[in-house]
Amino acid sequence: MAFKNETDKKAYWRENLRLLLILLTIWFVVSFGAGILFVDALDQIQFFGFKLGFWFAQQGSIYVFVALIFVYMSKMNALDKKYGVDED
Structure with missing residues (x-):
């Protein structure tokens, strides 16, 4: 994986971490919150x-x-x- 420059590399990882944070928040709300x-x-x-x-705790979160x-x-x-x- 080769980035064109350091700015693109930082922007890529910033967007990646933002996406991870959003998806993990959704996962937490559904599994812990709903269950x-x-x-x-x-x-x-x-x-x-x-x-x-009960459904979210057993199957929905999966x-x-x-x-x-x-x-x-x-x-x-x-x-x-x-x-x-x-x-x-």
Whole structure:
């Protein structure tokens, strides 16, 4: 991976860390927030016959985590192309 200059390298890592922070925040809110903190409020809602808080604690957070992996992959491919460090 070769950057054109030091400014591009710093900008690339700044954008990468920003993306990671956003995705980890979403993951935290869904897994810890929906599965633990807001479980009582979410349990008032039924989802496929289960209480929504229970569903997020058991399955929903895993689905969101897998979706975030694909979002990260897509965004990083675009970021790599933007800075000319893609593998293609």
